[in-house]
Amino acid sequence: MAPRKNYPLRLSPELYAALERWAADEMRSVNAQMEFLLTQAVRKAGRLKEKEENEAEE
Template sequence: MPRKNYPLRISPELYAALERWAADELRSVNAQMEYLLTQSVRQAGRWKPAPEAAPGSEKGGEQDH
């Protein structure tokens, strides 16, 4: 699945803190922010991965009613 680009405006102080944290964990700032957001979403119980399609079924097909 391709990644979505999203412009983000944050304070220089917050960016600097993220930059230091990312360097400590050998990540880019982008990877660090994605990691932190993913952790937060999972801890909040909001992570709902897309369901896997059953073998032989077509994506976007009609559903049984």
């Protein structure tokens, strides 16, 4: 498995609070929730190749 990338991200306090509540509702960390949402968006846009998709799920 390839090492994960670290990426600094600036969010408004309001957006972070909304993500934090959503993540708690789904028993995820904020980081995991953001990765989940981004993965869904990339899949929906057809931008994730099958091999990359399988690696993202691991």
